[in-house]
Amino acid sequence: MKRTIRTTALTVGALIGALALPAGPAQAGTTTARIDLRVLVVSDGGPATDAIAAELDTAGTPYTKVDLTRTDRPVIDAAFLADTVDGRPRAKYQAVVLPNDNPFAAGSAEMSALAAYEQTYAIPQVDAYTYARPQVGLQVPTFGGYSGSVDGVRAQVTPAGQAGPFGYLDGAVPFEDNSPTVGESYAYLSAPAAGADFTPYVQAPVPGTTKQGSLVGEYRHDGRRELVVTFVYNQYQQQFRLLARGIVEWMTGGVHLGASRNYFAVHVDDVFAADDRWDTQLNCTPGDVDCANGAGTPNPIRMTPADVDQAIAWQNSHHFTFDLAYNGAGSVDQREDNDGVDQLADKLIADRDKFRWINHTYTHAFLGCEQNVTVVPWTCATNFDGSTKWVGLATIDYEIATNRVWGQVAGLPLETDELVTGEHSGLKILPQQPQDNPNLGLSLTVEGVKWLASDNSRDPEQRKVGPATTVSRYPMNVFYNAGRAAEQVDEYNWLYTSRAQGGSGICEDNPATTTCLPAPLDPATGYSGHIVPLETRIALGHVLSNDPKPHFIHQSNLAEDRIAYPVLNGVLDGYDALFADNTPVVNLRMKAIGAELQRRAAWKSAVQAGRVTAYRIGTTVTVQGPAGTAVPATLPTGTTLGNAAYGTAYAGAVSGWTASAGTPLSFTLPSAAVPAAHPAGTTAPTAPAPRTAVPAGVTERVSATPDS
Template sequence: MTSNPLKLTTLLPLLTLSLVLAACAHPDPPASPLPNDTVAVHGDDTLPGSTHGHAHDVQLVQPGVPEAFQVTQARLSPERLIIPQGDRLSAQSLPTNLQPNKVALKVLVLSSGPSDFGIGAAKAMLSQAGVPFEVLDATSTPLTPETLIASDGTGKYQGVILTDSALTFQSSPGFYSSALDTNEWATLFEYEKAFKVRQLALYGAPTTAPEDYGLRLVYGTEFATGNLNVTAAGRAAFKDLTGSAIPLRYAYTYTAQLEAVPGVMTQPLLTDDAGHVVAATSTVDGRERLILTSAQNPYLLHTQVLGYGLVQWLTRGVHLGEHRRFLQVDIDDWFLNGDEFDPATGGLRAQSFRLSASDALSARDQQRALDGAYNVVNNFRYAIMFNGGGANAASLKTCTPELYGSLIKDALSSVSRCMAYDFDWVNHTRDHQRMDVMDLPTSTTAIAGNFSIGTQLGLQMSRKSLVTGEHSGLGYMDPTDDGTRNDDGFSQPKQDLGLGRSNPNLITAATNSAVRYLASNRSVASQWDASCPTCGIPHPFNASLLLVPRYPNSIHYHVTTPEEATASYNKLYAPGGAAAYWDHAFDYAELLDVDSTQGVGHLFEGTAWPTYMHQTNLRQYAPGKSVATDWVKAVVDKYARYSTLPLNTLRWDDLGAYVQRHTLEEKAKATNAYTAVWNRATNAVILSRSGGSVPVTLTGAAGGSMYGAYEAKQLTLGSTVNVLVKPK
């Protein structure tokens, strides 16, 4: 390879269509298309209230792909890409004390400035894997040997991500410049060669500048909608993929063909339906590179599917942190009567709905069938958020209540006692009252009283966990609420007043009841950590109480059948709806398809956040079927089509403990609380910490627990330890 990149070349513009994707920094689903993402949808008139003082909002979940994703496919004219000439003839000399076998476990992301459309995808895939990284804006910060190499000669980075292969930005109308000059490119390449550091280009139109990948553009075959087909080499590189074709939508894609170049070895990983190359690894002069020719965005399915494998390839499967995936589904309001939507009127039926004994037994059987139907599903079970005020603990324990006559005071209570170990039972307060403004004795009764009822029923409860009604008490509330209407229906308008407006009585009652994990609303900005999307939030009133966010979906709280689910959805999103979005009314299959696409995106994110639905959604509308399980199956069907990584389901107490440890670990990495250096000569990672102990997870560690094709070991680090690793 030459160290003198071309000063000027021609190529299709990297940004013209791709800049459309810059507008795709839309709110993370499930954001609402409306100013407030949670509203009470009451049609033309206020809907009647529910029994047990229980009413709900309808979560407005972003229904599909924003218009910004509608990428046009106009043919583009060639433009000019300028690689600025550096002030030297070659790369800056690397230090004489070089230790090329030692690299820090951190990734460098090179960005082309504030308008860089690829930075979101780079940050997302690294954050989801827990990989520490630094971003260098190459338009404002020079790239020098000191940037890349520590004073002791150790490499600062184990991998390099280019947001696009030439770090392109529009320097003047019609012209595109690289953010690195010829010397900086040469310095980067010399570092990668000396330290055997892999380079990942998240997007590019491969030509010969700033380097040659052994690929040439096939003009006139660009596309924004198609399939990415995984080659045999692709299955070896992306060890988590099933090999099924990956649908690509709304992302401009260049296509290429192999070109014989002396010294360059190129291996296609992904191809389009015509066999053109859209991703490949390429080696030259001892350097390993991977280039994608499709634009990436963290909200698009192809980026979500590929992200895990790209990070593992870049790091050789050795990095701080881990990426795991979870299938957590909560069912709220068990034992209560709930509203039921009437498709004929668009309002509520006069009769409320409560699960029958046969509905409940079917829910158990449905989760068992789902768990057995997929290799990727591990011990799936619903988490049942129960309100004991609607139960009767004196009802006989049995799964056949029809046989016992007057001994059955309440059939749902009887079969719930029988299924005490079949679900994860979680405290949802005794009566589902709103807790935004509630005194301490009432708050205590709501929480501790429900634990007492669960004990009387013999339920195997997650005793450290709590979900309040409407996620109330955490500052997302009607600011005029004075606490006199806690039994009323849903109070609107709600505003995000921040966790500082949480009800201190709720926090005190929860901690006094030994609660440590409190569900929050992932749709509310103050109730999740945007700086660490996989972290929980220690409550500011009491750091021993950790908020665990939950996602809503588009299976509304008051629907019990496919007809009701579809009619309620269309009332919002079909033409003429309250939040009209689609150009036609959906049928049930379309509803499941669209919403499961959002749901599967949450799985690929690697967050442990549950999706919550309601007891109404578990009605057995046909033998062995409910809209809740239909939704879960639709999500898992999509997931299992592409990925082999296991989906874990944890009991809420275990989930909270996992999130708590993970949060401490991520915060320790963010503050550089310890160092991690990989000595490739000994295949050991040296972890060093002075001070108090911090949790550490090391993927690639020998003797760790297996997840997919990689091992990960959890450690508590308080000094210096050497950990053997097994790179892939």
């Protein structure tokens, strides 16, 4: 995986000709205006503005949303947009997002107010999805352009885009084409209009020609700047996810609250243990609770020393580290059955420093209610009075403490406050167990556990369990009970086809299931042709969404056919093909992920409660938040906080979290981040919008830390 940051060198002439970045705050007379660090999002209920709002939400960037479909919405006028604070002119919003270039009726006073506001304070405007026309600096598509589907099109960031707001991308912006029967993306492709001051940032080929048409570009006119987007999207589509960071950086000039990274972590459960194998005849897993009355003969799957070598080689080639969640009893049982020999454990312990390790309990026991497995699905056993029988405190303590001690004796580099229970047991699981085992929280207190894994598919929100905070993990649809591709396909067909096709009928019983199949997959090609691309796309979508939650697989998936690697390769190799070296995947261990989610939640609460004040005056950014709340900010390279350099480098900027004592934090921007701007009230209708220089490139490596 790429980690070294690439430096882009441009001549001054090429720079001026290719690029225009957001301008700094305007001057009001002789007083520098205050620009509040908040975005105005004007929505018509369409997916494009909602996608941008979702990006701001995820990053922690404050915004105000005005819904044009509501009759009780505020009127956008001069007083709504600006006022005076302590004798200084104040712009209440650092950027404006509109559903298109002019969503109001002809002659609208609101659009006039917005235009005047943008001119006065050099505020950029994003046209979230608009028709290509001269009013946005483009020719209409009927003049040598194109209107229609761009499914599967491979767009490209232009040199100006890479030197500017989209410099974190390697260049290619592939548009999704997930279904041959569904139109997923629609766009207008056209060239800049004659005489327009328009710079394309992202282009795609006009079908049937050698010409390129703009999909994203900057239009400068009348002392205003607009980012013109001419394709429709929603917040989940890959093409938007690739461009979302650049849209935000363009409209904020790289100065905004909030921080964003592309995260990926993979937990490998059941290490040292063996996983039961799917039986393709019984359509269940002998040895596990889904085979009624103990049917079938268990045929376990367990890694070998060669699988460990492969895992290390794969990690080295991808600059990535697995988190191994281990069960010590698996090795103890192996030695008892093999005259004291366990080659797998010997190999893993010898190479223990190649991985991160997590306590996964000693025997992988189920730690929720006592299970009645005489029926499928299992139920919770009950006492005489009908109350639930819970696994006791002593059992939970034994599972956690014994495994921890086993790992310490083996020299595993543990963080003893992290825990993954077997099957996330002890936590609520519907429909059988609608509440946590009350003994779990007590045990976590005794054992000093602060970070507890949960299953994102059933327990997605971070919450407290006793003294511990949950860290939700994404399950990959690479099954724990499959060591071979044919087994994976057989079980996948059973789960996701109809009863008439020999399947379980889960899709008939629950139409909301998203992985349903119209027909069974081919056993020979179904894994590589269907499951791998789908799981890759889902996981990569998480990576591109500023989502730090880890994914989890099982040791069985690194054994035999090693079926996890095609998916993992698809994610990381696919990522490297899209992103520049200055934007590496960030690979955190579980407690760091938990802390990241925790401080995001605290920051979001502070913003929603109106307890954050942030603004920019010239080269100074001032932020005040509640005491004890960490403040996230993304700022230009060269920014200082006090006398120290601020933040860590990522995607061409610096960003990070700063602890707040409740008093103002003062950041100083580099002088290059504040170009000259026209005085308030003196804009000329024909004046071009101001331009700025490209920030200096960064060359240092980026470490895998929570702030990197």
